[in-house]
Structures are given as C-alpha cells and as structure tokens.
Amino acid sequence: MSADVTERPTTTPPVGKEPGARSAATPSRGKEVFDAVWPKVAAVVIVLIIWQVLYSSGWKPDYRFASPADTFERLWFVATGNGPFNFWMGVQNTVMRGVQGFLLSLVIGTALGIAVSQWKPLRNAIGAMITGLQTMPSIVWFPFAILIFGLDSAAIYFVILMGAIPSIANGIISGIDDVPPAYLRAGHMLGARGWRRYRYVVIPAALPSYVAGLSQGWAFAWRGLLAGEIIVSIPEVPALGTQLNQAATNGQSSNLLALMIVILVLGMLASFVFSSLANTIRARRGLTGFTASR
Amino acid sequence: MSTVSSSQASSTGSRAGSSAGTASAGAQQRADRGVAVDIRGVSKVFGSGAEEVVALKDVDLSVAAGEFVCLLGASGCGKSTLLNLVAGLDKPTSGTVDTHGKRIAFMFQEATLFPWLTLAQNVDLALRLNNVPKAERKPRVEELLTKVRLGGRGHRRPHELSGGMRQRGALARVLAQDADIVLMDEPFAALDAMTRDAMHDEIESLWSELGLTVMFVTHNVREAARLSDRTVLMESGPGRVKQVYPVNLPRPRHLDDPHLTEQAAHMTDELKTEVARHVR
Structure with missing residues (x-):
C-alpha cells in the first residue's frame, strides 16, 4: 500500500537496535565523560588554590582558619573512626532525621496538595497561605518550635515539616493545575473516571512538577535540619549540625571545615538523586534535545 | 484487506462481560x-x-x-x-x-498518546480501563499494533514516532476500546x-x-x-x-x-x- 512509500515498511519489523540510533557525529563515551568532569575538577582546584593562598597569607590563626591539608587530614582522621566525636553516628543521625522528616513531609504534602487542588473551598482557604509559607525562612520557626517542643528532636522535625510540606504541596498543586486538557479529555474517553482518572492520567501527567516540588522540599528540609541541629543541640545524640557548633565553640577550624565539606557532599548527593530522577522523566517524555537550556 | 471476516473481530474482541449484548457483532x-x-x-x-x-x-x-x-x-x-x-x-x-x-471512542487531532507510557502501554491502558483481564491484554496489544502496522514497535515512546505512526498508535488505542461509535476530530489534519x-x-x-x-x-x-x-x-x-x-x-x-x-x-x-x- 501507499503507506510504504511514505514510511519505512513495517511488514518486517527491525529486530534489535535501530540503525542510525547513534550517528557517527556523536562524541565517544570517553570524550563525554571528560567534558563532564573537567569543569568540576577545575572548579575544585581553583577553590583549593584560593583557600591555600588565603591561609598562607596568615589572614587568621590556624584554630580559626585551617589549611586545606589540615582539613583533609582531619577529615580522613575522623572518617576512619578517630577523633573526639563519633563522626559516622553523627552522619547517620543527621541523614536519618532528614530522610524521616522528608518522608513524613512527602506523605502530608502530597495529601494536602491533592486535597487543595480538588476542593475549591480548601484552595480558597489555604492555597495562598501554602505559597506564603514557602517564603518563610525555616529558621524563623525555631523559636516557636523550641517554645512548643523544648530542646528536643521534635522541634527539629517540626521545622523540617514546615519547610518541606509547602514546597511538596505546591509542586503537586501546580502539576495538577497544569495537566494538559487534551490528556484529560483523552483519558475521559478511555474511561479513566473517578480514582482511575488520578491513577492513570492526572498523577503521571503532574509527575514532573511533583518531582520538582520534592526536590525543593528536600532542599528546605535539609536546610531546616542543619539549622535545627546547630540551634537545638542534644548532647547525647551526635549529629553533624551539633558537631559543627561544637567545633566552632572549641576553636577547631579543621574539624569545622571537614564537617562543612561532608555536609556539602551529602547535599550534592541528594540533589544528584533528584536531578537524575527529573532527567529520567524528562528524557522518557521526549523533553530533551532542542530545549531552552544549553 | 477489507474483507477480513467478522469472526476474527468477534473472537478477538475481548470486551468486558457486562455489555456483551451489544458486543462485537x-x-x-x-x-x-x-x-x-x-x-x-x-x-x-x-x-x-x-x-x-x-x-x-x-x-x-x-x-x-x-x-x-x-x-x-x-x-x-x-x-x-x-x-x-x-x-x-x-x-x-x-x-x-x-x-x-x-x-464511544474519540480520536483527536493530536494523537494524545500519553507521553509517560510506551506505545504498547498506551494501548494496554485502554484495554485495562475497558476491564480486559490481564492475561488477555498482552496478546491483544500486539494484535492491535499489528493491525495498524506498528507491530514490534510497542516499546517506543510517543515522541520517538513520526506523526503518522503516532496517529496509527492512537487508532490502535481507539480500537482497543472496542467501541461502537468512533468520533474523529480532524485526526489527519496534521499529516x-x-x-x-x-x-x-x-x-x-x-x-x-x-x-x-x-x-x-x-x-x-x-x-x-x-x-x-x-x-x-x-x-x-x-x-x-x-x-x-x-x-x-x-x-x-x-x-x-x-x-x-x-x-x-x-x-x-x-x-x-x-x-x-x-x-x-
């Protein structure tokens, strides 16, 4: 039939990989990795150089501003189980608090977002407030949280929730608001009504915005958490923020800087997880290639 | 090609039991x-x-x-x-x-295949929402894709298909609904x-x-x-x-x-x- 003129014949479907899937112009894997890695390495080297120059200038005494060498030596020292505090317990406690607080925010924020997007009176009542809450710096909540919960983990969790829930709820609200009507109509005609409308059309369509909300929610949770650990020091629970505070108080600059590097790396790991998730979703939907970003 | 017997349509038309009265005949x-x-x-x-x-x-x-x-x-x-x-x-x-x-099934001007699903999953969803049992769905999906000459391409995502293929995929999805009435709103205008x-x-x-x-x-x-x-x-x-x-x-x-x-x-x-x- 004439269709075979306009499109590739489909009577003998190609087996395995499509030819030409990767053109000859595509750079090799090694070059790709190199292109991705060298700017990062260069950035780290530049930071280290500035740090070293600053240190060598004798700007501040050692106990206030340690050298890169001392800091990394210290980092190695505590990471291998030495040092005045239990480093790994601290990492574990902090990360667990973050993950637990975030998961709780995820459940509450998702439920709240769905409720607000579906129920007009609720949207009128608290829709604007959710957006408003997002602008509240999480540290503002601490005095209140400490008054209510005392110097306890509960105060930290509270601040995490107040930071993350609005972002997560807003992500799902805007995701649902922006579901293309064409998909809703198509889903309706396919028989996706009631809860199946959500399961098969609305939630998947809103997913990219939801993931963006989760990512932002995590960032707020992480910030609130570290701020909380610095303010709400619970001596019997070692945690990164607490140790950070102690290092500053005791004038252990190398400890302080080592901990900051750890916190930075943990934050980068988390953001890598979220951006990988977002990129996978975008790639699957064909939202790559000719886009606004370079 | 247009003379395929109606027995094929009825034997493969795996429609939900409830409305079998008006079914596939x-x-x-x-x-x-x-x-x-x-x-x-x-x-x-x-x-x-x-x-x-x-x-x-x-x-x-x-x-x-x-x-x-x-x-x-x-x-x-x-x-x-x-x-x-x-x-x-x-x-x-x-x-x-x-x-x-x-x-009633509806075919839109834009293919409106869901971009978060593969072609086969799109067709499968139509069957699932039509309450076709799981065991019957997989062979039925392949059969429908073959019918619109997209056999073996079920793993593709909508954005990986040409405009014509997308509309044929949408057609397979329409057929999966096993509808009596098919409404088409300028489905080929963009082809x-x-x-x-x-x-x-x-x-x-x-x-x-x-x-x-x-x-x-x-x-x-x-x-x-x-x-x-x-x-x-x-x-x-x-x-x-x-x-x-x-x-x-x-x-x-x-x-x-x-x-x-x-x-x-x-x-x-x-x-x-x-x-x-x-x-x-």
Whole structure:
C-alpha cells in the first residue's frame, strides 16, 4: 500500500537496535565523560588554590582558619573512626532525621496538595497561605518550635515539616493545575473516571512538577535540619549540625571545615538523586534535545 | 484487506462481560441499521451577555449504526463542538444527544498518546480501563499494533514516532476500546498528503471490518468524499446543518477516482460560498 512509500515498511519489523540510533557525529563515551568532569575538577582546584593562598597569607590563626591539608587530614582522621566525636553516628543521625522528616513531609504534602487542588473551598482557604509559607525562612520557626517542643528532636522535625510540606504541596498543586486538557479529555474517553482518572492520567501527567516540588522540599528540609541541629543541640545524640557548633565553640577550624565539606557532599548527593530522577522523566517524555537550556 | 471476516473481530474482541449484548457483532449491527446517534434540536451557547457565542443552533442529525458520516465545514462552524457533545465531553445548552448507551471512542487531532507510557502501554491502558483481564491484554496489544502496522514497535515512546505512526498508535488505542461509535476530530489534519492517503485506506478497511459507526470532522472536502456515506455540510455563525450530501460511491474508494473528484467539486462550491460568507 501507499503507506510504504511514505514510511519505512513495517511488514518486517527491525529486530534489535535501530540503525542510525547513534550517528557517527556523536562524541565517544570517553570524550563525554571528560567534558563532564573537567569543569568540576577545575572548579575544585581553583577553590583549593584560593583557600591555600588565603591561609598562607596568615589572614587568621590556624584554630580559626585551617589549611586545606589540615582539613583533609582531619577529615580522613575522623572518617576512619578517630577523633573526639563519633563522626559516622553523627552522619547517620543527621541523614536519618532528614530522610524521616522528608518522608513524613512527602506523605502530608502530597495529601494536602491533592486535597487543595480538588476542593475549591480548601484552595480558597489555604492555597495562598501554602505559597506564603514557602517564603518563610525555616529558621524563623525555631523559636516557636523550641517554645512548643523544648530542646528536643521534635522541634527539629517540626521545622523540617514546615519547610518541606509547602514546597511538596505546591509542586503537586501546580502539576495538577497544569495537566494538559487534551490528556484529560483523552483519558475521559478511555474511561479513566473517578480514582482511575488520578491513577492513570492526572498523577503521571503532574509527575514532573511533583518531582520538582520534592526536590525543593528536600532542599528546605535539609536546610531546616542543619539549622535545627546547630540551634537545638542534644548532647547525647551526635549529629553533624551539633558537631559543627561544637567545633566552632572549641576553636577547631579543621574539624569545622571537614564537617562543612561532608555536609556539602551529602547535599550534592541528594540533589544528584533528584536531578537524575527529573532527567529520567524528562528524557522518557521526549523533553530533551532542542530545549531552552544549553 | 477489507474483507477480513467478522469472526476474527468477534473472537478477538475481548470486551468486558457486562455489555456483551451489544458486543462485537459489528458487521451484523451494520446490517441492522439501527440509529446509533440521535441529535435533536441541539444548541450550544458559550459565555453569556456581550460575550455570548452561539456555537450551535437547532442542529438535528441522526447517524445510522455502521454509517460513516463526515461533518464538513469551515473553522468555527461548531463541528468540533458537536462532536464533543456526542462524546459527552460537554453538555448541550438545549436539545438532546442520544447515543443509546453505546460505547464511544474519540480520536483527536493530536494523537494524545500519553507521553509517560510506551506505545504498547498506551494501548494496554485502554484495554485495562475497558476491564480486559490481564492475561488477555498482552496478546491483544500486539494484535492491535499489528493491525495498524506498528507491530514490534510497542516499546517506543510517543515522541520517538513520526506523526503518522503516532496517529496509527492512537487508532490502535481507539480500537482497543472496542467501541461502537468512533468520533474523529480532524485526526489527519496534521499529516502529509501521502500518509493521510494511507490512513484513509486503513480507516475505511477497519470501519467496514469492524462495523463501526464513525463521525468524522474535517474541513477537507476530498477527505469527506473519500470516506463518508453521507457528508453533513455545516454553516457558521451560528453553527447549523446547511445541507446533507449522500456519497454513493463504491468502496474501497480512491482519491483519484473521477466520480469522487466530481462529488468533491460539487461540495466545494457550496463550501466556498459558506467560507466567503464567513470571512466577509
């Protein structure tokens, strides 16, 4: 039939990989990795150089501003189980608090977002407030949280929730608001009504915005958490923020800087997880290639 | 190709048990020639006050079961609105649309395959929402994709397919719904002429094989002459039925058939005066 003129014949479907899937112009894997890695390495080297120059200038005494060498030596020292505090317990406690607080925010924020997007009176009542809450710096909540919960983990969790829930709820609200009507109509005609409308059309369509909300929610949770650990020091629970505070108080600059590097790396790991998730979703939907970003 | 027996359609038509009464006896149903769609005195008004737009006014139209009807008209004549009313996506301001509880599938101008699913998953979803048991779905998906000549491409995502392939995928999804009535809103408007030509062949053969009732919106006169048993010419401002043309040409048809060209030319003249009126 004439269709075979306009499109590739489909009577003998190609087996395995499509030819030409990767053109000859595509750079090799090694070059790709190199292109991705060298700017990062260069950035780290530049930071280290500035740090070293600053240190060598004798700007501040050692106990206030340690050298890169001392800091990394210290980092190695505590990471291998030495040092005045239990480093790994601290990492574990902090990360667990973050993950637990975030998961709780995820459940509450998702439920709240769905409720607000579906129920007009609720949207009128608290829709604007959710957006408003997002602008509240999480540290503002601490005095209140400490008054209510005392110097306890509960105060930290509270601040995490107040930071993350609005972002997560807003992500799902805007995701649902922006579901293309064409998909809703198509889903309706396919028989996706009631809860199946959500399961098969609305939630998947809103997913990219939801993931963006989760990512932002995590960032707020992480910030609130570290701020909380610095303010709400619970001596019997070692945690990164607490140790950070102690290092500053005791004038252990190398400890302080080592901990900051750890916190930075943990934050980068988390953001890598979220951006990988977002990129996978975008790639699957064909939202790559000719886009606004370079 | 258009003479595949109806037994194949019924043996593979894995429809949900509940409405098995009207099930898959498509070819037979066509012979019965009952009324599939009954549109009586339908008006549709959008907005109110100074913003009021009368999209449809006093439209009467009845479509026989198994009939292929094209709604032809210039932009803004309310033909898509009418289709939405039949689909139940919107409610008429006055009048009634009766589809006698038949199953309705809708094929849109954009393929609207869900981008978060592969082609096969899109078709599978239609089956799942039609309550087809899991065990039957997988072979049925492959069968439907083969029917629209996309066999072996189920793993592709919509954005990896050409425009024509996407519309054929959407067609497979429509077929998965096992509907009695298929509504098509300019489904091939965005395709190139040759691909569209091929799609016409496919639609015609599937329509006759499955005994579907089709309402097909188009602004392309030759497309209407190529496909329809009857073409309903609509006028605009407000939208209403201007004239109904029976198209009594033998099938399968070909676009270069001189009789078809003649019929199209006749309808074009009418449409031109209508468009001129609209533009002026």
